[in-house]
Amino acid sequence: MNTKSTPLLDHLVHHADTDPISLHVPGHKNGKLPKGIYQEYYETIMRLDQTELPGFDDLHAPSGVIQQAEKLTAEHYQTGASMFLVGGSTVGNLAMLSAFCRPSVPVIVQRDVHQSIIHGLEMIGVEVVFVSPTFDEQTGLSKGVSLHTLVSAIDAYKEAEVIVLSSPSYFGNVGEIQRVVQYAKMNDKRVLVDEAHGAHLHSDEQFPLSSLEAGADVVVQSAHKTLPALTMGAYLHVKNKDDEQRIRPWLRRFQSSSPSYVIMASLDAARAYVAEVRSNEPAKRLWAFHDELKARLPKDTYVPNEDPLKLVLRAPEPYTGLQWEKVLQKQQIYVELSNHDYVLLFLPLLLEDEEAIDLKTRIVDAYAGQRVMIKKRQLPHYPAYTRATIEKAFLVDYEVELCSMETSAGKVIAENIVPYPPGIPLFIAGETIDVRRLHYLSEWMAQGGKLQNEEHVRNGQVLVRKSR
Numbered sequence: 001m002n003t004k005s006t007p008l009l010d011h012l013v014h015h016a017d018t019d020p021i022s023l024h025v026p027g028h029k030n031g032k033l034p035k036g037i038y039q040e041y042y043e044t045i046m047r048l049d050q051t052e053l054p055g056f057d058d059l060h061a062p063s064g065v066i067q068q069a070e071k072l073t074a075e076h077y078q079t080g081a082s083m084f085l086v087g088g089s090t091v092g093n094l095a096m097l098s099a100f101c102r103p104s105v106p107v108i109v110q111r112d113v114h115q116s117i118i119h120g121l122e123m124i125g126v127e128v129v130f131v132s133p134t135f136d137e138q139t140g141l142s143k144g145v146s147l148h149t150l151v152s153a154i155d156a157y158k159e160a161e162v163i164v165l166s167s168p169s170y171f172g173n174v175g176e177i178q179r180v181v182q183y184a185k186m187n188d189k190r191v192l193v194d195e196a197h198g199a200h201l202h203s204d205e206q207f208p209l210s211s212l213e214a215g216a217d218v219v220v221q222s223a224h225k226t227l228p229a230l231t232m233g234a235y236l237h238v239k240n241k242d243d244e245q246r247i248r249p250w251l252r253r254f255q256s257s258s259p260s261y262v263i264m265a266s267l268d269a270a271r272a273y274v275a276e277v278r279s280n281e282p283a284k285r286l287w288a289f290h291d292e293l294k295a296r297l298p299k300d301t302y303v304p305n306e307d308p309l310k311l312v313l314r315a316p317e318p319y320t321g322l323q324w325e326k327v328l329q330k331q332q333i334y335v336e337l338s339n340h341d342y343v344l345l346f347l348p349l350l351l352e353d354e355e356a357i358d359l360k361t362r363i364v365d366a367y368a369g370q371r372v373m374i375k376k377r378q379l380p381h382y383p384a385y386t387r388a389t390i391e392k393a394f395l396v397d398y399e400v401e402l403c404s405m406e407t408s409a410g411k412v413i414a415e416n417i418v419p420y421p422p423g424i425p426l427f428i429a430g431e432t433i434d435v436r437r438l439h440y441l442s443e444w445m446a447q448g449g450k451l452q453n454e455e456h457v458r459n460g461q462v463l464v465r466k467s468r
């Protein structure tokens, strides 16, 4: 089949064009309900939102148009099998961990993973060996796990069967992922990668190599983050077809029994798009955009990274990144995230010439007359490695108490503290609170950074284990 075809989307559009009378779920009846001032929008948005009618296939046991669309995805990404996810990479991460981690065997896990990985490990009740990523000296950004770190972790924990990694980082760095995956495979480990930010890597050789190409066994990608797919649309790829049978039962447990056809169709369309976009050399264009912008922005504004889809810029004086994000919003520029020093922009995969010029002008104008300084910052480094059983942060079987952050250093934290975005836990329940990360947290909150936590954390308290 032609990789540019879109069997699932075609089927939905064809059905909608027959002006069907809906006497089934969903309750909006092809967008005809509710009536009112937004009716036009409802109809446009909901027209393709269908259910498992005859011929529409079933995500949980695909044998028709969904199977065809998934097969095309597997062909494009050159995998053993590819599965559609309607609950984001979150659900893919939960499924891949459940399929391959056993409670009795330690799992080696990159420490700066997204909270969905931590939640999965927590639910399984697995013992974890956390390995710290390395941080770039200049930028302070994570470069993933180094080969050196993985070699010593595998040496120290020979019994580990599974390695869990996250790559590329939110800021677009892959570090030594290729060598790390290859080394793990040489040592007969299962490699599971949260590649939420990497669904586009396959579309041009000038993007960093994806962990799938490096040989990982299971790779989860948020198509919605970097491809034109609807929010929550994601892919789960397995290298060996046989592993599909280990994953599917878990997807049946974690995914809705009424998966969104609109999301699934957008995954079909996104794959067709990314297959087509290849011939336009998207990475080459993006790198050219980076180069031109770097030349026109104040010195030290541009922060180098490895994935040109992501653009990292330093905030000018006297702003923090979080404050600078708000300034940009006033000029209708909405970035993906910001932190103490940086703003992070996700660029369109295919940057058309006119769009590039407009975007460049807006960014250059925003920085006109500004001065940028590089600041040395204390980063929230993690211990080289720690062995821990992840505690159920919300179901503790020991006594806990609230403690003021100022006096909490040295105590054992009983909840995850999650700056959001990026959703990477700064503290994980069971870890010992250290001054460095506390300092980072206070700065983050003082500057208006968001947390996905209960109110007490925002009020300067943390839940800790009660000392006996």
Ligand SMILES: Cc1ncc(COP(=O)(O)O)c(C=O)c1O
Pocket (backbone or CB within 6 Å): 087, 088, 089, 090, 091, 113, 114, 116, 166, 170, 194, 196, 197, 222, 232, 234, 422, 423
């Ligand atoms: C590295 C990483 N993994 C997983 C996720 C979860 O992805 P999703 O939002 O598709 O569920 C995110 C979301 O930001 C992420 O950044």
